[in-house]
Amino acid sequence: MRLFVPRDAAARAVGADRIAMALEAEARRLGRTVEIVRTGSRGLFWLEPMIEVETPAGRIAFGPVMPGDVPALFAADFGARHPLHLGRPEELPFLKRQTRITFARCGITDPLSLADYRAHSGGRGLERAKSLGAAKTIEEVTKSGLRGRGGAGFPTGIKWKTVADTAADRKYVVCNADEGDSGTYADRMIMEGDPFVLIEGMAIAGFAIGATKGYIYIRSEYPDAVRVMERAIVLAEAEGLLGAEAKFDLEVRVGAGAYVCGEETSLLDSLEGKRGQVRAKPPLPAHKGLFGKPTAVNNAISLATVPAILAEGGEAYAALGFGRSRGTMPIQLAGNVKHAGLFEAPFGLSLGELVDEIGGGTHSGRPVRAVQAGGPLGAYFPRALFDTPYDYEAYAARDGLIGHGGLVVFDDTVDMARQARFALEFCALESCGKCTPCRLGSVRGMETMDRIIRGERREANLALVEDLCRTLKFASLCALGGFTPYPVMSAIRHFPEDFNRPRLTAAAAE
Amino acid sequence: MFLAWNEAQALEIIRRHDGREGPLLPILHDMQAMFGCVPVEAVSFIASAMNLTRAEVHGVASFYHDFREQPAGRHMLKLCRAEACQSMGGEAVAAKVLKQFGVGWGGTTADGSLTVEATYCLGLCACAPSAMLDGEPMARLDQASVDAIAQEVGR
């Protein structure tokens, strides 16, 4: 009997390892042979640990499984009469409604089996790129309409062309896997669940722009992802997919707990062994990047999407989507939401559909009050804006951003003045210190927000915060200071009542 | 556990990264993994071995939240304080943890068994609130998890 148990860090965090051990122990006790394959997660986290059993009719899922459920699962012969029986995962509405392109294999294959990867059509993207040649490969990516999934939404094909057109003796591909935004975990899932797709994407990028070396910069908060990626690189080298023969080397580098190192120029300085401070642009990294050489810095999801684009053709990818947002986005539902998980779908779903229908409302069962889209630098959306379609331009038009695809749901117990204060505190905490608005403005803003929460001169202090936000927005060197006004101003604008109310607790003081 | 500072091990770490481009962060990580922190001696040692000034090495080590000058407790608990965890009552759980172990953020228990640090997102936001104990992920934290942490660290 073949059983599948995720090895994804979030599944492990809720007990997947204990389930794997319990399954093995029970099988031994019963004298049955089982093979346990550790996969990535399917991304239905409210059902984790979710295990699957192979049957002639396909895989059947059970979840969420607790170690105490294991004997009964065997007793029921992993059949439909067990209360945790979910049926075929593909038929679960949350998965059925998705269009999985980037995450096609995640949760299905053994992340460290190249044979499994190939059996699930891995490797075809690189093959096709090689047969097309570098220039046509870039054209294909441009045609797909793929835009950077790290947050800025810059067209990937255009970035690659810039690097390709810049003459140099050495060029680099850098994968940004710093994923610091709260509410996001897509990079982590893909690295833990399908590392070869990222390796393939980086190999394609290297081939297209003429780079022979790639770095994957992974945040230190992701030890599991680091382990899986490092192991996958060794396996790929052993098969000649990386290394001298392939004319492309990959190396993992681990961050050290600095949010700002997700900003591409700061990341490059960090890779060079410096303080992770933001560089002034120009020059663009595409012209002068790592060690001054032309460098394509791309988010992990951008890169992991490229193999499918090459395999299926740019037009097929561009056929999906909404407006100028083409293809699919792995949207990450997080926080106080009933069905928290990764939902990959073409752009265009409304925020209401995502949160109320797909997410099923809050986990607490209370009304949804606010959704922070796009991480700590993203705006808080009230229910009144739930008609906003998932699209870079539509979010920008409402003074927000989709960022790296996170949606953090809050119920009606949230205090938006505290959230606004936190945004400023986070900016102060993580500022690289190079520019004054971000370094000092954030601290001033935090202090002012404290006064507002205490009820001191609310009108004047709110005006001061607004003024500070304008300075942050227009005078900061990068989007850490530049976008902090999004969460702050959206909270003030959409939830004004929270900035003018008596507080029962002393929570505000702290 | 961690070794006391010694130059032989430090030299071995630096050699390990010979020929790598921009090796300072990997070296600092390895130093901390070996000695439990990046002690002042390490800063001078790295500086002279790599032909950098002490100010440069210190500037880098002090920039990143991960690197510490003093060793932490025997166990390290990183509690997430970012938005998704806030939305699921993470601050209340954190308050319980700090109270139970009698420490503040960044503090170490008197017996040196546990250090509690704040962290901002562990990518476990779909199972919030979350934490990491000695590098192992924990999520859907509740009172039972707090008890499990206490047991794990032997308090």
Ligand SMILES: Cc1cc2nc3c(=O)[nH]c(=O)nc-3n(C[C@H](O)[C@H](O)[C@H](O)COP(=O)(O)O)c2cc1C
């Ligand atoms: C403060 C800050 C943090 C960022 N963090 C990340 C991150 O963690 N991951 C990421 O891919 N991009 C991040 N970005 C965006 C990068 O600067 C850059 O746009 C991106 O890596 C480019 O890749 P893409 O075009 O594939 O999105 C951040 C930007 C800022 C200003």
Ligand code: FES
């Ligand atoms: S916000 Fe806590 S794990 Fe992401």
